[in-house]
Amino acid sequence: MTVILRPIFQRSRSSLCSLAVQADSMSTESGCFWGRGFLFPALGGLLFGYDIGATSSATISLQSPELSGTTWFNLSAIQLGLVVSGSLYGALLGSLLVYPISDFLGRRRELITAAVLYALGGLTTAYSPALVVLLVGRLLYGLGIGLAMHGAPLYIAETCPSQIRGTLISVKELFIVLGILLGYFIGSFQIDVVGGWRYMFGASAPIALIMGLGMWSLPPSPxxxxxxxxxxxxxxxxxxxxxxxxxxxxxxxxxGDKLSERQIEDTLVSLKSAYADQESEGSFLEVFQGSSLKAFLIGGGLVLFQQITGQPSVLYYAGPILQTAGFSAASDATRVSVVIGVFKFLMTWIAILKVDDLGRRPLLIGGVSGLALSLFMLSAYYKFLGGFPIVAVASLLLYVGCYQISFGPISWLMVSEIFPLRTRGRGISLAALTNFGSNAIVTFAFSPLKELLGAENLFLLFGAIALLSLLFVVLVVPETKGLSLEDIESKLLK
Known part of the structure; x- marks a missing residue:
């Protein structure tokens, strides 16, 4: 496995470095400069993924009479649901709160605030003496997610060259997958430890500290x-x-660098030209007007379809699907999750290597087409191909792979670059709210829909939505490869 992966990572690293040097050839000192403005914002994505990966093992530990280490382990279904979804509702609230204040805070201060909330949430949860304190900690952590998933793509998009913007924001998606894997990994080691759930939640605090200190050392977005x-x-x-x-x-x-001075002057001239006939600061509802509305329809539509094509629901079936195929690891939910997580990681690398080469639209069109096909195959498996479990396994892997080269990284990439600078902060906040809100709805509605329709018809419904999303991509989503943020605003949104 190591022999196979090493050349992939070596080629990936060299590709990123060569892109950075091409984009900034007059600064030989910078080399792979992308790490300066990328690594610490991307930790916000890693901490988001970590919560997803750690929560499943943590809830098992928390409910165990022998391993919870508490007297309040006997949680009701509603209480358990609040523990699991507490960070999601915090993320919803964070996306809502940041809408009116994002331009005041700025990208750097927003990410520092997110790091503080991550640390407070993780520590509060880890040391909680009662369920109510644990829920408060989950809410605080979720607020950090809301701010980080808003501020990180903003900061990265506004500070990196257009030639590698797609690559870097896609790597942020890779950090989310890495976070999921890290959560699974730590969870597998702590699952049999008394009070292990405290370590699982608390392990996020040191990473949050590194993120906060790193963002403190970085400058604001120019x-x-x-x-x-x-x-x-x-x-x-x-x-x-x-x-x-x-x-x-x-x-x-x-x-005193002349190249930086010239770039600042060019950007300022572009901004002045764009806003010469407008008020100096956009109104609260301007994101629903003109070019900002067009941008929201594109970005908001992508993150909406990202969720309602069934991404959380399909992964729910990963364990049963692999069990029917006779995989021994399927009896262990944690190992199954790790297998899926590693595959997600590898497929995300493909998107990273190709997003600034092929462009956004080809990956979206190809990936969403694969999503639709995999969902129809899953429906067929549950309807009349139950005797061929290889169909289910192939469908599951096709779905995960296609998602990771399309909606997974590219939705947030497009959201980060499509909004005009004037309304970018509020626009991304609204897109994040759409994403987390639709996620909550799909998660809540999954069980009732499965009971009402059955698995075969539920996957058929998701497949039909995937076809609708493919039509949306073909007709509405533009190509932004290689364009500066100012060019996107002036050429694509008019």
Whole structure:
């Protein structure tokens, strides 16, 4: 396995580095500079994934009379549901709260706040003496998710060159998958430990500390600084100087660098031109008007279809599907999850390597087509192909693989780059709210729908929605490969 994977990772690393050097050829000191503005925001995604991976094992540990280490282990179905979904509802609330204040906070301060909430939530949950305190901790952690999943794509998109923007934001999706795997890994070691659920939840705090300190060491987004200047929030020259220093630091260039100065001037001219005939600061509802509305229909539509094509529901069937195929590991839910997680990881690498080469639309069209096919195959398996379990296994892997090269990374990539700078903060907040809200609805409705329709018809319904989403991609979603954020705004949203 190591022999097979090593050349993949070596090629991936060299590809990323060569892209970075091409995008910034005048800064030999920077080399693979993308790590400067990418790693610490991406930890916000890793902590989101970690919560997904750790929660399943943590709830098993929490409910065990022998291993919970508490007197309140006998949770009702509603209480258990609140523990599992507490972070999701916190993420919903965080996405809602950040809508009116994202441009005031700025991307850097938002991510620092997210790191603090992650740490507080993880520690509160780990040391909770009662269920109510545990639920408060889950809510705090979810608030961190809401802020991080809003601020991270914003910061990465606004600080990296357009040539590798798709690659970097797709790598952030890889960090989410890595977080899921890390959660599974720690959960498998702590599942048999008394009070192991406390370690599972608390292990997120050190990572959150690294994220917070890392973001503290990074400068604000240069584009955000220039936006504040155009909005009249301070002296133009002061903001220009701050943006110039921020860009130089992010690129690893020396003070007084002429290339950074020219890039700042070009961006400022573009912003002034774009907003010359508009109010200095967008209204609260401007995201529902003009080019911002068009951007929301594209970005919001993608994250909506990302959820309602059944992503949480299909993975629910992973264990039973593999069991019918006779895989011995299927008797152990944690091992099954790790197998799926590793496959998700490998398929995400394909998206990372190709997103700035092939473009967004080809990966979306190919991946969503595969999603629809896999869902119809699963429906056929449960309807009349039950004697051929290889069909179910192939369908499951096809679904996971196609999701990870399409909706998984590219939805958030498109969301981060499609909104005009003027409304980008609020637009991404609204898209995140759409994502977490639809996730909650699908998760809540899954059991009743399965009971009402049966598995075969439920997958048939998801397949029909996947076809609808394919039509949406073909007719509505534009190609943004290689375009600067300003070019996307001026060329695609008019």
């Amino acid at each position: 584009r955000w600084l220039l936006l504040r200047a155009v909005q009249g929030k301070g002296l133009l020259q002061d903001y220009k100087e701050k943006a110039f220093l921020a860009l130089s630091k992010l690129r690893g260039r020396p003070p």
